[in-house]
Amino acid sequence: MKKSLVIGLVLIIALALAGTPGQAQRRNQAVIAIWGLPTRLVGSSEAVAAYVLLQVHEVLAGTDDAGRPVARLAEKWDRSPDGRVYTITLRQAKFHDGTPVTADDVKFSYEFYLHPRYPIASPSLLEIEGAQEYRQGRAPQVTGISVVDPRTVRFTLKGRYAFFFDQILGRPNYIMPRHAWEGVDVARMLEHPYARKPIGAGPFRLTEWRERESMTFQAFPDYWGGRPKVERVILRLIPEPATVMAEVRAGNIDAGQVLPDEFEGFQRNPQLQTFKVPGDVSFWFSFNHQHPFFSDVRVRRAFYYALDRELMVKTLQKGFGQVVNSPTHPSLWQYNAGLKGYAYDPARARQLLSEAGFTPGAGGILQRDGRPFRARYTFLSEKRYLDQGLMIQQFMRQVGVELTLEPLERGDFFGRFFSPANSSNIEVAGIAWFNLLLPVQFEFESNFKSTGAFSGIFQYGNPEIDGLLNQTSTAVDRGAMRTLYYRVQELILQDVPRVMTFRPDELWAVQKRVKTPPVKSLAEFFRTVNLWEVR
Numbered sequence: 001m002k003k004s005l006v007i008g009l010v011l012i013i014a015l016a017l018a019g020t021p022g023q024a025q026r027r028n029q030a031v032i033a034i035w036g037l038p039t040r041l042v043g044s045s046e047a048v049a050a051y052v053l054l055q056v057h058e059v060l061a062g063t064d065d066a067g068r069p070v071a072r073l074a075e076k077w078d079r080s081p082d083g084r085v086y087t088i089t090l091r092q093a094k095f096h097d098g099t100p101v102t103a104d105d106v107k108f109s110y111e112f113y114l115h116p117r118y119p120i121a122s123p124s125l126l127e128i129e130g131a132q133e134y135r136q137g138r139a140p141q142v143t144g145i146s147v148v149d150p151r152t153v154r155f156t157l158k159g160r161y162a163f164f165f166d167q168i169l170g171r172p173n174y175i176m177p178r179h180a181w182e183g184v185d186v187a188r189m190l191e192h193p194y195a196r197k198p199i200g201a202g203p204f205r206l207t208e209w210r211e212r213e214s215m216t217f218q219a220f221p222d223y224w225g226g227r228p229k230v231e232r233v234i235l236r237l238i239p240e241p242a243t244v245m246a247e248v249r250a251g252n253i254d255a256g257q258v259l260p261d262e263f264e265g266f267q268r269n270p271q272l273q274t275f276k277v278p279g280d281v282s283f284w285f286s287f288n289h290q291h292p293f294f295s296d297v298r299v300r301r302a303f304y305y306a307l308d309r310e311l312m313v314k315t316l317q318k319g320f321g322q323v324v325n326s327p328t329h330p331s332l333w334q335y336n337a338g339l340k341g342y343a344y345d346p347a348r349a350r351q352l353l354s355e356a357g358f359t360p361g362a363g364g365i366l367q368r369d370g371r372p373f374r375a376r377y378t379f380l381s382e383k384r385y386l387d388q389g390l391m392i393q394q395f396m397r398q399v400g401v402e403l404t405l406e407p408l409e410r411g412d413f414f415g416r417f418f419s420p421a422n423s424s425n426i427e428v429a430g431i432a433w434f435n436l437l438l439p440v441q442f443e444f445e446s447n448f449k450s451t452g453a454f455s456g457i458f459q460y461g462n463p464e465i466d467g468l469l470n471q472t473s474t475a476v477d478r479g480a481m482r483t484l485y486y487r488v489q490e491l492i493l494q495d496v497p498r499v500m501t502f503r504p505d506e507l508w509a510v511q512k513r514v515k516t517p518p519v520k521s522l523a524e525f526f527r528t529v530n531l532w533e534v535r
Contacts, residue, residue, distance in 0.1 A: 028231040028534050030514055033244045033256035035382065037215060037237050039414045042195050043119040045453060046414055047281070047434035050172065051526040055217050055233065056096075057174035057200035058224075060088060060106065061165050063439075067478070069165040073101055073175055073201060073224070083160040088169075090151045093224040095177045096205045103153035107145045108178035114142060117187040119419075120453045123445040124167035127473065129156045161473050162481070166439040175201060203228045203530035213237055219530075228530035239382060248272070248509050254534075255510045260318035266509045273512050278331065279504045280437070280522040282324045283388060285377070285430035286498035288423065289460045293373060298356040300496035304342035305349035306399045307392065313502045316387055321504040326489045327447060329435035330503075331520065334482065336489040349399045358400070366400035374402040378417060379430040381407035388501065389430060403428065420456035429458075436523035444469055444488060448497055460497045 038049035041056075060074040069077075075091035093101045112118065114125055116137045126132050129144030144156040155168065180199050184192050196209055203225065204217035215235045219228040236253060238244045244256040251271070258266050258274070267274050287294035294300060309323045325341035328334050353366055353373075361367030365374065377393065379385040386407060393403045408417055416422060418429065435443065446452040449469050450461030468488050475481040492498075506522045515533040519525045 029234065030230050030232075030255070030529070030532055030534055031234045031236055031253045033238045033247065033253050034235045035239055035257070036410050037212065037235070039411050040190055040195055041198055042189055044414070045120060045418075047432070047437065050434070050437045052206070052215065052235070053172065053174060054202070054527050055204040055529060056198055056202045056206050057176075058093070058202045059170050059174055061169040062171065063166040074169065084157045086155045086157075086164060087148070088153050088155065090153070091224055092151075093201050094222045095201050096199050096220055097177070098222070099177060099179070100150075101175060101201050102150045103147040104150070105175055105178045106153045107142075107147055108181070109176045110145055110173065111142050112176065112181065112186065113173060115186045122167070122173070122442060123449055123451050124161075124163060124442060125173070127157050127159075127161045127168065129158050159474070162475055163439060163441045163473060167441050171438055204233060223530070225530070230529070230532045230534050233529055241383065245509075248511075251511065254514050255508060258507045258509050260320040260507060263320070263507045269509070271512055272509045274507070274509050275519065276320070277506045277519065277521055278329070279321065279506050280329065281432045281434050282327065282500060282503040283430070283432050284324070284498045284500045285392070285428055286458045286460075287428055288426045289458055289497070290424075291427060293368070293375070294428075296356045297495060298352040300499070301342070302349040302352040302356075302399065303396070303499050304496065305345045305352065306401070307395050307499070307501065308344040309501050310344065312388065312391055315391065316384075317502070317504050320507060321502050324500040324503045325493055327433060327443065327492060327500065328440060328485070328489065329521075332440060333478070334440045334485040336486040338486075339489060339493055341493065346395075346399050353399065353401075360400065364400060365402050372402065373400060374404065375427040376406050377403040377428045377430060378406040378408060378413075378426070380413050381409050385430055392430070418457060420453070423457055423459050426458065434523070436521050440485070441469070441472060444485075448488070448492060455497075458497070462491065462495055462497070465491050465495075
């Protein structure tokens with residue numbers, strides 16, 4: 001009898017420790033709510049794609065907050081006295097299929113990203129000798145990247161380049177296995193199985209991708225940085241914020257964003273931990289700069305004066321956010337805190353539009369040369385973009401500009417609309433930029449240099465900005481770089497390649513059973529998933 005009682009107590013305790021079957025199944029698994037899934041992982045400009053690539057892929061090196069080089073797949077390097085030649089020794093790392101990472105894979109990956117038919121080429125990669133000729137289809141290979149032996153690769157630059165480690169060796173120049181892409185036509189890369197199931201050298205393998213539902217990642221035991229502490233991670237698509245919060249409260253997901261007016265309630269929940277950090281994302285909209293209305297800087301400045309951006313933060317974010325005057329994240333040393341932005345002044349907006357030749361027309365809409373000032377405002381079909389669009393539409397109507405809101409689903413927006421090939425059909429487009437995923441120089445070059453991807457989409461160019469960004473790459477010290485970056489930010493504010501609205505604070509709730517490292521940004525939150533511990 002006593003023996004039976006003891007056995008029964010042991011079973012009860014064991015079951016209590018094990019929890020429900022669902023809890024046991026999730027014991028070493030983390031489910032994260034995500035607002036969107038990537039339309040593609042190769043050649044993508046989406047932030048959600050960048051968060052996925054952080055889990056799957058790896059780069060050669062990067063830099064820390066102080067700008068010092070940090071080794072990743074590169075174990076060590078030597079630099080020539082003139083700063084032009086870097087000889088990289090690879091560590092003994094593996095891809096997810098068990099094959100070693102080799103110098104051939106490195107050369108292949110960089111030539112893949114520089115291929116004439118690859119949609120997005122980083123301007124920094126053109127600092128490699130022979131890269132420009134290869135990109136233009138005038139050379140069969142990049143002469144400045146040479147394989148010395150299986151674990152040694154040599155980069156030869158056109159000249160000294162201050163951003164070699166973060167811009168050339170760092171994100172988004174991930175190393176891919178050559179054998180996985182052998183013989184593939186780059187123009188048709190999205191049709192290749194690799195585009196849906198990449199083979200990387202990062203901490204997790206992408207094991208399942210359910211369209212419009214979820215992406216599942218499994219810990220890679222042979223990751224060079226050590227096996228992740230969490231065995232499985234699921235990114236679950238939940239675009240509706242109210243559903244995210246309900247699922248967090250119910251314990252069905254482990255981490256999700258919280259709306260500003262609900263944040264205090266989540267802070268009081270004993271089952272949850274919360275964090276609030278300055279947002280990685282800043283919202284903005286830009287124009288087709290070849291459009292007869294938007295080619296005039298007075299018109300673009302009028303948009304700034306017409307917007308009450310402080311009211312947007314109060315209304316849409318309940319005060320959890322800041323008005324934005326610079327595209328650079330405020331935590332970075334490159335950020336120009338002294339910028340004086342545009343105050344809300346609709347009278348000044350009307351004056352600028354009048355100076356640009358617009359006069360009152362029918363229905364209160366301005367016109368010039370008989371053409372009413374009407375434009376399409378296209379944006380991602382998500383609540384946060386719609387809410388902003390409605391306020392922007394209202395502000396602009398008050399100064400005589402009629403915006404027609406055009407929401408597009410994510411696949412249509414990024415797959416068709418948001419592309420240099422479609423630039424002539426763009427009038428005004430609202431979107432967001434996620435800082436801290438890529439180096440600052442890359443951000444500036446991609447967004448504001450005339451050769452950058454975003455400048456191509458909006459047909460924007462400013463020779464002075466181009467020249468300043470060229471100078472930063474050869475600046476002798478941080479002080480000289482800071483002066484150049486500050487001037488670039490001043491020009492961006494003056495010339496208005498885009499109208500920057502606000503930066504929302506990141507408000508997240510995480511189940512207490514999940515132990516995460518302290519983070520200062522959303523990018524760091526996703527970058528450290530391999531260090532999470534699930535109890």
